[in-house]
Amino acid sequence: MPAMLIAGPEVEPLTLAEAKIYLRVDHDAEDALIGSLITAARATVEALTRRVLIDQSWRIVRDAWPASGLIAAPVNPLKTITGAHVLDAEGAEVGVPTDALLADTARLPGLIRVACGTVPAPGRPIAGIAIDVVAGHGADADHVPSPLIEAVRVVLAHFYEHRDEQGAGAAFPARLDALVAPFRVARL
Template sequence: MQIEYHQLTPPASEPLTLEETKAWLKVDHNVEDTLIQLLITTARERCEAITGLSLMIQQWVAYLPYWPMQPQEDWWDGVREGAFAWQIAQGIPLRHGPVRQIDDFTLFDGDGNGSPYPVEYYLLDKARDLLVLKSSAPTPKGERVINPIEITYTTGYGTVPGVIKAGLLKLIAHLYEHRGDEGNRIPKDVLGLWQPFVRVKV
């Protein structure tokens, strides 16, 4: 099953201020403030694309065509006869974490009218960024032809880890020094700093 993830609300701030970035770059004038602010945003977006993280507070939505099923058995020895027994999947991955909270869990009928899935039937596993159904939960079902299930959630760090910020500063300095160059790649030392945080394949 293909789950689609879309950003609803972008971050309202950046992980680095203009002042601390200019201090890192050793820039003591205001002529290039607009450029440096752009580089801060660019570095944050590159980091998020590489790691799969949300560095700052933002809102995402997951669109599901249906609620997935999974085999009741965790393994198969290759000789079993007969059909597998299936059950509803207990967890749905919520990408672009860390996930702070689930804002809405909505099921849409055939006319496009949404109704909330009862909050008492699910919880957020923050350690794994999963929406988890409780054992007593009924199968979430919608009837809308396209994406009948929508899950809206808020992501982002309260405090961005220092290692990530160090990588951002290094990348900004690289982009600043090599602005205008074609094929400008992210330095290996920056990727090395971010590697422990990667949640998606580069």
């Protein structure tokens, strides 16, 4: 079940100024590079933990409604369901009633509970269902657990220090695993 990013975070977990202080950079010549490395570091920590750090909008695409009525969210922590639709045989969107889907946000991974008798069936066999959700710890870095912010710093420093290496480059520092391990979301 793929998830597609609709809208990324409005802010990054580190500001450019915070990143430059951490990297001990006191000039502006590499601001664009450091800005892109902040984004790459956040994305890396998100991939390692299977968690979205700052709130983002995602679309979950499915072929059919599950018989169990439960959909494990591929992006976590799940916050809200913002909309859903199915595609009919001609490709037109048919809205799903908002009360037919319930976000169970107390679990990791989050669950979407489907009231199976009240949702329209998709009219095509592949990618006929779309559920739009918001996932993340909050709108800004203040809501992100501090070990994950530190993990972003560690990855940022690694990327900055090893930016000229070819191929796979140097391995991440061992402390990165200790920072992200307690926050990894298991796959179902």
